[in-house]
Amino acid sequence: MIESSLVPDLLQGLCDDPATTRTLASYAKILEDSRLPPGLVLWAWEVLGVVQLAPGEKPLAMAFLLGLLLAEARGHTVLGFDAPELAELARVRRETPAGDRPGTAPAGTVARLVDHFRHWLGNGTLGALVAVAPDPGDRPGPEPLLSAPVVVSDAGLQFSRTRWMERECARLLRSRLEAATPDPVEPDPLAGYPGPLDDDQRSMVRGALDRRVCWISGGPGTGKTTCIHGLLWAIGRRRPDLDASRIALAAPTGKAAFRVTEGLRRLAGDGPFDAAVRAGRLEARTLHRLLEYRPDQDRFGRHEGNPLEADWVIVDESSMVDLALCHALLRALPEHAGLVWIGDRDQLPAVGRGAVFQACWEEGPGRHPGNFFHLTRNYRARLGLAGDVRSLMAGARLDWVEPAAAFPAGDRLVPHRVENERDWQALVDALHAGTYDDAFWGEALEPFEWDPARVTCPAGSHPRHEAISGVWARANGAPVLCVTHGGPRGTIAVNEHFRRRHPWAAQGWLPGEPVMVQANDYQRDLWNGDTGVVLSTRWRGVETTCAAFRQGELLRIFPIDGLQVARAYAFSVHKSQGSEYAQVTLALPEAPSPVFTRELVYTAVTRGRSCVRVAGTPETLAAGLGAGVRRRMNLGSWLFGA
Numbered sequence: 001m002i003e004s005s006l007v008p009d010l011l012q013g014l015c016d017d018p019a020t021t022r023t024l025a026s027y028a029k030i031l032e033d034s035r036l037p038p039g040l041v042l043w044a045w046e047v048l049g050v051v052q053l054a055p056g057e058k059p060l061a062m063a064f065l066l067g068l069l070l071a072e073a074r075g076h077t078v079l080g081f082d083a084p085e086l087a088e089l090a091r092v093r094r095e096t097p098a099g100d101r102p103g104t105a106p107a108g109t110v111a112r113l114v115d116h117f118r119h120w121l122g123n124g125t126l127g128a129l130v131a132v133a134p135d136p137g138d139r140p141g142p143e144p145l146l147s148a149p150v151v152v153s154d155a156g157l158q159f160s161r162t163r164w165m166e167r168e169c170a171r172l173l174r175s176r177l178e179a180a181t182p183d184p185v186e187p188d189p190l191a192g193y194p195g196p197l198d199d200d201q202r203s204m205v206r207g208a209l210d211r212r213v214c215w216i217s218g219g220p221g222t223g224k225t226t227c228i229h230g231l232l233w234a235i236g237r238r239r240p241d242l243d244a245s246r247i248a249l250a251a252p253t254g255k256a257a258f259r260v261t262e263g264l265r266r267l268a269g270d271g272p273f274d275a276a277v278r279a280g281r282l283e284a285r286t287l288h289r290l291l292e293y294r295p296d297q298d299r300f301g302r303h304e305g306n307p308l309e310a311d312w313v314i315v316d317e318s319s320m321v322d323l324a325l326c327h328a329l330l331r332a333l334p335e336h337a338g339l340v341w342i343g344d345r346d347q348l349p350a351v352g353r354g355a356v357f358q359a360c361w362e363e364g365p366g367r368h369p370g371n372f373f374h375l376t377r378n379y380r381a382r383l384g385l386a387g388d389v390r391s392l393m394a395g396a397r398l399d400w401v402e403p404a405a406a407f408p409a410g411d412r413l414v415p416h417r418v419e420n421e422r423d424w425q426a427l428v429d430a431l432h433a434g435t436y437d438d439a440f441w442g443e444a445l446e447p448f449e450w451d452p453a454r455v456t457c458p459a460g461s462h463p464r465h466e467a468i469s470g471v472w473a474r475a476n477g478a479p480v481l482c483v484t485h486g487g488p489r490g491t492i493a494v495n496e497h498f499r500r501r502h503p504w505a506a507q508g509w510l511p512g513e514p515v516m517v518q519a520n521d522y523q524r525d526l527w528n529g530d531t532g533v534v535l536s537t538r539w540r541g542v543e544t545t546c547a548a549f550r551q552g553e554l555l556r557i558f559p560i561d562g563l564q565v566a567r568a569y570a571f572s573v574h575k576s577q578g579s580e581y582a583q584v585t586l587a588l589p590e591a592p593s594p595v596f597t598r599e600l601v602y603t604a605v606t607r608g609r610s611c612v613r614v615a616g617t618p619e620t621l622a623a624g625l626g627a628g629v630r631r632r633m634n635l636g637s638w639l640f641g642a
Contacts, residue, residue: 006038014045023059026092029064036073040066050128053120060116061126063089068150068157076632077166077323077354080156083632086110086480088634115321121152131160143167155634162353163634165327169356170638172330176213176339177368177639189234194269196379197223197230204373205230208340209238211371215318215360215529218375219385219433220580220606224342227375228314229271231340232264232282235312236272245277246311250285252325252350254527255522256317256578257284262552284316286527288520291328295522302332310337318343319579322352325637348603348629351574355631365639384411385612389605394613395597395625400618404429407434410610418588418615421488427615428480428497431585435478436512441503444471444512450537450557455524459553472550476515478583480570481604483596489615490586493569509545509560511536516575517549524558529575531568534560561601573604584608588616592623599629 015021015443024045028038044065047056069083071078079085090110120126131148146160158166170512189209190202193285197205201223208214218224218542228249235242240536249264261283268274276282290308292301302308313333317323318341321329328433333339341357349355365372378386392398392413400417406412448464450457459465484490502510509515517530531548535557547560576584586604589596601624 019061023092024232030088063113072353077162078158078632081114100290135299140268165323166635169327170635174639179212181210183500189237201227201584205234209234213339214371216342216373219344221378222375229264229267232273233271244282245272248290248313250287250290251284251316252320253529253578254286255529260284260316287325291332304331308332311386312338314340316342318357319347320350320577322350323354326356346602354633359633359635363636365621367640388413404430413612415614432501440474443467447536447538457555472533475533480585480587481573481576482570482587483589491570495567498569509534514568515547515565518564518566573600576607580609582609583611585613588620596624597627597629
């Protein structure tokens with residue numbers, strides 16, 4: 001990837017104006033700071049070569065193109081004319097460029113960019129790149145993919161493909177919302193259900209059974225998995241002839257899918273589909289697998305021409321579903337099938353474009369109350385951790401303790417005051433000592449006899465299966481969740497801090513280190529976010545470094561060479577979504593940050609089952625709790641418009 005420092009030299013052959021070169025180099029640095037390739041500046045300069053702009057105007061035009069890329073990288077689907085991305089790019093303008101028209105706004109302002117953009121658009125200058133969006137009216141229908149790559153409307157700019165996907169999602173969801181709701185059929189489909197559903201949950205299951213689409217939101221401990229099991233019972237009672245293969249359970253990640261399957265197996269009794277759950281004929285899959293994603297072609301095998309063979313699709317962890325994945329699912333969904341979105345509207349939105357689940361919750365309950373169900377009763381709530389989390393999110397005063405203060409045995413949230421580097425080092429040392437003690441290393445460093453021809457290792461199949469499972473559980477049971485990758489409290493520094501304390505003090509992969517898969521591995525059936533532990537294995541005198549991943553009672557072991565993994569003593573809060581851990585530590589940034597928000601705090605502190613630490617200062621935590629995530633989208637207005 002091209003570094004931003006190289007961009008000025010590469011521009012020499014494209015631009016002979018020093019002031020313009022400096023502006024473009026500043027643009028490249030903004031992209032790099034946002035984890036986008038700085039070389040996009042060179043691409044944008046070439047793209048704008050097809051437009052007849054004066055040389056001094058091209059950097060201004062590029063601000064809109066690069067601003068749109070920045071907006072999408074930050075999860076938005078539209079670049080508003082007052083968007084902060086434009087303000088960032090406008091600030092690099094310090095001199096009036098050649099070709100400016102008299103009476104325009106001052107250089108270096110968003111108003112200048114907007115003024116020029118409207119001028120170019122009105123004169124047809126940008127016609128090759130920008131199309132004016134047609135008026136959707138009150139009830140937007142299908143809209144063809146426009147020939148120009150960028151579309152402008154009153155809301156701002158969008159890439160035409162993004163706009164097309166967003167409009168299609170709104171249209172397809174709206175058709176399901178407006179489908180006739182049948183009268184309830186007697187007898188009660190939940191009659192005889194043995195599970196612990198309360199009255200509100202039973203009403204939710206009955207309501208979902210009679211609708212083509214519904215949204216269910218609830219925090220940890222509110223019984224979402226139990227509701228899925230109850231819904232399966234009700235579907236089976238309503239449709240006793242329905243085969244389990246006609247029900248699709250899905251989640252955005254492999255971890256989340258595995259958790260749903262394990263939860264349903266624990267609940268399985270003698271319900272209509274419980275035998276299929278126990279036998280593995282009804283289990284949750286990733287949405288990519290459900291839709292038969294083809295990575296070599298970057299496309300899905302399921303779509304309008306080859307729809308899913310399903311009567312019901314139930315999606316867990318729906319807050320993590322971005323616009324593109326939502327669009328792919330809706331395209332492949334048969335018209336008659338029921339669709340249930342389950343998630344937590346208070347969690348972080350998807351990493352990709354859009355926050356579909358959250359956008360639907362903003363206006364949906366007021367317009368279609370029968371399609372939205374909010375689970376509020378927490379069955380884990382006691383005076384311990386669940387109560388502490390509620391108090392934290394409600395803004396209650398916390399009693400902060402010292403960095404290395406003793407931590408309770410369980411069921412508490414404790415904030416550790418960390419004000420400087422010395423405090424931080426003391427906390428990290430205490431965290432390391434709490435997990436990586438002599439007993440841990442005694443098991444982790446001993447070579448594991450393993451035949452490389454055996455990828456799977458079931459419980460009881462190896463004398464050290466239980467010990468290795470314990471090493472995996474401890475190594476992956478108490479991660480540090482970070483807000484950023486860089487800086488002394490980012491994932492890179494924390495992982496290095498832990499690595500240096502390994503007893504072998506060597507380079508490379510070391511036994512006992514936790515690792516996390518970084519990309520879906522279809523060949524090995526490993527998924528982005530799966531966690532493992534490094535092992536030293538030996539077979540017939542040959543030692544090999546491997547990684548073991550636990551799925552239920554099953555260990556799956558692969559040579560680490562060829563795996564796309566990273567050390568996972570610490571990882572981002574985003575990477576923790578869809579998972580639970582025995583303990584977690586949230587490392588607050590040293591100062592308030594735009595990416596440190598209320599949703600991020602909530603997501604982090606709800607990952608811990610037993611103990612949660614928050615490390616930082618009260619001022620930084622308060623700033624994060626006061627900042628919210630809001631994705632700029634058109635979906636809500638198109639879906640729920642009059």
